[in-house]
Amino acid sequence: MDHGQEQRLPGGNVSGGVVRVGDTVRRPAGPWTPAVHALLTHLYDVGFRAAPRPLGIDEQGREVLTYVPGHTVWPDRFALLASEAGLVRVARLIREFHDAVQGFTPPPDAQWQVLVPAEGADIIAHHDLAPWNLVVDGENAWTFIDWDTAAPGSRLWDVAYAAHGFLPLSANPQWQRADSAARLRVFADAYGLDEAQRRALAPLLARRCEAMYAFLRVQAARGTEPWATLWAEGHGETWRSDAEYTQQREDRWEHALLDG
Template sequence: MSGGNVSAGVVRVGDTVRRPSGPWTPAVHALLTHLYEVGYRAAPRPLGTDDQGREVLTFVPGDVVWPDRFALLDAERRLADVARLIRDFHEAVRGFTPPPDAQWQVLVPAEGGDIIAHQDLAPWNLVAGDEGQWAFIDWDTAGPGSRLWDVAYAMHGFVPLSAHPDWRRADAASRLRVFADAYGLDEAERRHTVPLLGRRTRAMHDFLRDRAAQGVQPWATLWAEGHGDAWRGDAEYIEQREDEWVRALLAG
């Protein structure tokens, strides 16, 4: 199965997905169970583990948005739908109390810690269903974080805020405003989010650089393929245009 950057060993069995488990799995399952119990349906439901020790999750029907179906998000109403889906998750997770022995797989340490965040809210983890049911997958790197850290990362991916000629958009600033409005950011949050956009993007470059230097897969391969350069280029593009993002988000 595809989606995210780590799909080795992930298989579909009937209406379930089986994937390798880790020390973080019980905490992630507790999170997903909470989301299901409070009515959030844009995430898979955990079903325990199988006889091979793999975690078992409900299968989310549809196609991963990135890259072949990314054009779905050209429509501002779809971009707004994604922002609201993220806001609904952040509202749903507020009442979650992690297990006392919770372990999390933290890849990129977050700034702030007001929630248990997804940490990878991106087009490669969004499944678009044929009947309008959209959901986020790959929750295995969820962990302590902040709403705005999650939002800044999501804005980079979904607007997108990219320097790459294939993805760079002339209307990035207006789309950033659409996302912020749909999510419901207030003025103080908008001001705080703008500098986070560059820092969160650059944190991905630094993560890949450091893991590649240690020879850790799949990050070393992604670094060798130029993903680090892409994240650095996007970070520079975002940082150079902070004034533009401020004007877009704070326009009357």
């Protein structure tokens, strides 16, 4: 690829688009970009390699990040997570991120793009740890992308969202699994949740889905894109149904998390 040639990258909900230029990715910047770049620089400096590295701002005012080779897990490569080994790997990767970010001190003037306010704020969380933001390069590197909505949050807020997507916990019969409770236990064990965290996680699973539904409903009513389009496409109903499905099985999740 010519260094100056722009290649539009598929997927994502970023207004203005995301393009690849050589070994870099260019994305629209915002008031949150300096804080996100400080976060990504910290992660790189402490040895966490499952995130792109920031390279500044280009002449068009776009943020510049290292290009991550590979393909997103969702939807065509979700089978990678069907095995216990794949689920363990992603849970440990999330734990590595949370441990790496624990020592991060945000800039004093940090601004964050907060879409869904979190319950708790013990770390700077990713807020969108999901199969559509996990890039895999064969059996080699697994990398989380799309850090622009990183913001104050909690470990469990990230874990609850990740469990929904990676297990998955879905009302859609196409994605439901008979072993979802057992997979939740594997995920929690691999992450290393303690007993108090496990007790808190069981009811949080449904509330995290409800928070996504409420966010999309409000943004759709305001006509805010791309959320209004996602609502029209049925994503709001998906989150509502998943919240109901997950809440109805809270006892099952708690039993799996605490008793195995």
